[in-house]
Amino acid sequence: MGETIPIAVPRKGRPLESVLDRIADRLGVPDLADDITSTLRHEKALTKGSIEPDEEDVYHRLADYSTVADPTAPEYTLLRDDRAGKPRRIVFDSVTIPLADVEDAPDDAAVQLVGREEPFRALRTHEFALGFDSADLVLEEVVELRPEPLDRIADVNARIDPADTDVQVVTGLGDTVYHTLLATPEVAPSAESIDRDFLETYEGPLCIEPRYERLVQAVLGTRLLDGIDFRYPDEGREEEAAIADAGLGVYLTVTGSTAREHGLLLGEQLFPSETVLLENTAETTDTVDHVRSLLNGPDLETELAVGQ
Missing domain, CATH: 3.40.190.10 (Periplasmic binding protein-like II)
Incomplete structure (x- = not known):
């Protein structure tokens, strides 16, 4: 050979x-x-x-x-x-x-x-x-x-x-699966999409996996992150449940069914994984x-x- x-x-x-x-x-x-x-x-x-x-x-x-x-x-x-x-x-x-x-x-x-x-x-x-x-x-x-x-x-x-x-x-x-923006109905804008434009004016917590922090910074851009406070799921807790508590977050989704089970709305697909x-x-x-x-x-x- x-x-x-x-x-x-x-x-x-x-x-x-x-x-x-x-x-x-x-x-x-x-x-x-x-x-x-x-x-x-x-x-x-x-x-x-x-x-x-x-x-x-x-x-x-x-x-x-x-x-x-x-x-x-x-x-x-x-x-x-x-x-x-x-x-x-x-x-x-x-x-x-x-x-x-x-x-x-x-x-x-x-x-x-x-x-x-x-x-x-x-x-x-x-x-x-x-x-x-x-x-x-x-x-x-x-x-x-x-x-x-x-x-x-x-x-x-x-x-x-x-x-x-x-x-x-x-x-x-x-x-391909996607890093997707997820929000509770209380946080989601009533007449707008849950997307990057929404994040332009949003101030508050954004729940993410700790290992994805730099990825999320790259995907969203550092300018858009002004006023946003990263939160992380407690060890052993489902990511979707932690996002539901925070009101807004980013997580990998395929069908989005688990997110919906936690009362979350699916927003923009931010980046393909x-x-x-x-x-x-x-x-x-x-x-x-x-x-x-x-x-x-x-x-x-x-x-x-x-x-x-």
């Missing part, structure tokens, strides 16, 4: 499934992607207690999954879960995918997907040339805070200082460029359109 290009990917969850869907489609390995996804969903259900484990403990299951003779079969590892009791959870570790049968692939090359807790940071430290991670982490880490709001993933690269990092966003994967393909431009080679082109393409229904 020739050159192997390592690609940093999330270890679990929706972002990893989005990456596996993309890999399955572009590299022609649907069975491999389905195998990894089904294994991790099964392990998540065991960790949550949704299904009963068999007689094998987590260590025996890990050995069953990862003791393989095939060097291209997936490997897994153990991670402490955040749930009560901090149970050990089986998550993705790595898999090598030869590109011999992929049209237009570099001769005798392969890609190796490598699980990382925060792939974006692994690219920032030059461990990888390519990786996938949430666009949120890019905003939380490196985008410049400006008075003007940021409302498109396509504009993220323009706010990354090249002196701060060599990492750039290449494209999104289309697994999407898994993105990232590149460290200082680490690119001809083979890396070729692999990136295999993973990129116009077939994605994504919020990101670099250069538009």
Whole structure:
């Protein structure tokens, strides 16, 4: 086998499934992607207690999954879960995918997907040339805070200082959910939309997740935040319930059903949260460029359109 290009990917969850869907489609390995996804969903259900484990403990299951003779079969590892009791959870570790049968692939090359807790940071430290991670982490880490709001993933690269990092966003994967403005009927304007224009005149608490503070500052723009006081949910409390107490907040929504259950009204979708393909431009080679082109393409229904 020739050159192997390592690609940093999330270890679990929706972002990893989005990456596996993309890999399955572009590299022609649907069975491999389905195998990894089904294994991790099964392990998540065991960790949550949704299904009963068999007689094998987590260590025996890990050995069953990862003791393989095939060097291209997936490997897994153990991670402490955040749930009560901090149970050990089986998550993705790595898999090598030869590109011999992929049209237009570099001769005798392969890609190796490598699980990382925060792939974006692994690219920032030059461990990888390519990786996938949430666009949120890019905003939380490196985008410049400006008075003007940021409302498109396509504009993220323009706010990354090249002196701060060599990492750039290449494209999104289309697994979009939104950071959405939510308000109680008492706080919501009676004749106006719950949007950025409303926030121009609003003064008071705005409930957010602490880790999204810098993201919210970038998305709303620092000028708009005058008179707004950030509040944070108490540990272990549902975010929507905390927003209902504060009267106004920002949180990720898919259907908005949980927000409505807490009496909240859905306002403007402020910013798309999407898994993105990232590149460290200082680490690119001809083979890396070729692999990136295999993973990129116009077939994605994504919020990101670099250069538009």
